[in-house]
Amino acid sequence: MTIGSNTLLWIIALLTVIIVALSLVLWSQYKKTRHSQKEMDRGQMLNDQLLDIYFLDTLVMDKFGNIQQMNQACLKELNLNGDMIKGKSAFDVIDILVDKQSILPDLIRDLDSGKQQIDLPQNCVICNLQSNMIFMVQGTLIGTYKENRLNNVVFLFRNIESELTQEYILNMALSRTKIFPWFYDMKLDHMIIDSRWFSHLGIDEGNGTLSSEEFGALVHPDDRDEILNALAKQLQGELNKDTFTYRLKRADGTWEWFEVQSVYLGRVADIPYRIVGVCQSIHEHKVTEQKLIDARNKAEESDKLKSAFLANMSHEIRTPLNAIVGFSTLLSSVYSELTIEEINEYTAMIEKNSQLLMFLISDVLDLSKIESNTMEFHLQPFSLNTLMLEISQTQRLNMDEEVKLVMDIPDDDTILTADSMRLGQVMNNLINNAIKFTSKGSVCFGYKLTDDDRVQLFVEDTGVGMPEEMIEHIFERFFKGDSFVQGTGLGLAICKIIVEHFEGKIEVVSKVGEGSRFMVSLPLKNS
Known part of the structure; x- marks a missing residue:
């Protein structure tokens, strides 16, 4: 855009010089023919009108700096009138400054030495010596020559202060x-x-x-x-x-x-x-927009799952309660008529359903604590082998005859810094899930140390396995892969939250018909 402005300025400058030259020739001819004063005034008027048609500020002076003409645009820009410049030298009216140094005499000397045209340098200002008015300027000095000697100097310029101010403000605004x-x-x-x-x-x-x-x-x-x-x-x-x-x-x-x-x-x-x-x-807006869309979709999905959860909870809670109430009533009403084997069987059923009900209520309470950010964690060093042995003793009571529980832990004990009760909750939940979906074969659990000062706990089963589309949602709240299997759909989501609180991660690999393997990776020392 600068190239275009300069080109336009050059064209106007050349046209102006031609007009100035013609004006000077006409004026000279009027003088030579010694016409009447009226005709000479008409010639001067024509000369002035030719200059006034240009919007560029134009000042014509001789080689000594004496002002010959100044168009109306120039008079207005410098806040002058014709009487104020009559018979004056340009050196008494204006000055051209760069870094507070006057350069007008040097410019005229350069033209007198043979230069045809001189552009003003950057950061150049014009000073009205009579009013001390100063403004930044862009311009050109062009010499007219007679017999190869400088005759007159045409100074074309324009005030660029407003333009530079707007450009600076625009650039400053755009930079932010x-x-x-x-x-x-x-x-x-x-x-x-x-x-x-x-x-x-x-x-x-x-x-x-x-x-x-x-x-x-x-x-x-x-x-x-x-x-x-x-x-x-x-x-x-x-x-x-x-x-x-x-x-x-x-x-x-x-x-x-x-x-x-x-x-x-x-x-x-x-x-x-x-x-x-x-x-x-608009990248930040797009990212924010996508996050809002994802959050909305997640909220809608969560709302649907929560509605399904609430509908399912009445069934999940009613089932063990019915068993507890039914067998308790049966024991109290016909206790004397029951055999020892029947009493033991009914008591075991009451205990099993009471435990199931306790798990259901625990999941709901844990979810409530998570959403209210009141779940407590007590981090301290503990023996990982001891925790695994306690889990093994508890879970062996829950195993079916055709499913074997296998514990795989190192001989040397490992001390882990975490909340042993919450970590035990995670492992028991994973094992309970494995038992739920394994009708025969084995459920293997344990841990191993990795090379990056971490420990990997695992639960692996030979159950029904999961398809890829189910694995993508398995850790979401209220998600149930099989609506016919008892559970709230909260267990794995709670496990994920607990593991992440320990600065760990939980993953699963699974294949339909071959089983699943859940892996929990934790740092040995939680920060």
Whole structure:
């Protein structure tokens, strides 16, 4: 965009010089022919009008700095009038400064030495010496020559203070955002993009331009056709104010979401003169949006599962209660008529269903503690072998005749820092699940040490196993793989929460018809 402004300035400067030269020639001719004062005034008026048609501030002076003419734009910019400059030297009216150093005399000397044109350097200011008004300026000094000697100096300039201020404010505002301006150069057939865009994506800026093919290569394949078709339609002159979202490839290979909007400037032969637009990174919004969608879906699924859980709980609780109440009534009413074997059988049934009811209520209470963040953990070192032996003694009472319980632990004891009661809850829950889905074969549990100062506890069975789609949800609350099997669907979810509190992780591998293996990995010392 700077190149275009400078080119326009040069063209205007050359045209102005031509007009100034013609004006000076006309004025000289009027003097030479010694016309009447009225005709000379008309000539001066024509001369002034020729300069006043240009919006650039124009000052004409001789090689000694004496002001010859100053157009209305220049008088207005410097807050002067014709009487204030009549017969004055430019050195008494204005000064051109760079770093507080006056450079106007040097510029005129350079023109006098043969230079045809001199552009003002950057950070240049003009000072009105009569009012001390100062503003930043962009301009050019052009010499007119007579017999190869400097005759007059044409100074063309414009006040760029407001422009620089707006540019600085815009750049300062944009620097705090992820908004990147760009435009498409129709003549050169490439995109010119804000340098911050390249830095943001971590890619090489090069010369700050991209061809449509280079840009298309950065766009995600699923989005490429839509975005390039929209650009092609705009290049053909079709006005499109819609916004488009697409993904761009970053230097690290990841994809980032952007939103773009563009319009075209003017039309030449029904083709846009230039397309300008802005693109904005909306990746954080997209990530947040996806998280909200996932959270909503999870909440809806959780709500469905919770409803199913509440409906199922009445059945799950009623079943053991009916058994407890029924066998208790039977024992109390006909106790004297029952044999010892029958009494032992009914008592065992009461005990089994009481234990099942206790497990159900424990799961519900644990869930309540988890949701209210009141579940307590008491971390302390304990013997892992001792815990495994206690679990083995308890679980042997729950085994069917055709299922063997196998304990596999190292000979040397291991001291683990965790909550032994909660870890025992995890292992018993995993073993209970294994027993529930294993009709014959074995349930093997134990632990082994790994090379990274961790311990891996496991429970492996030869039961029915699980398909892949069930494994994905097995640790979710209220999920039950088999609705006909007793349970709340909370046990594995609670196990996962407990394990994660110990800075561990729980995993499962399973194959339908061959069994499942649950693995719990824990650090030996919990921080």
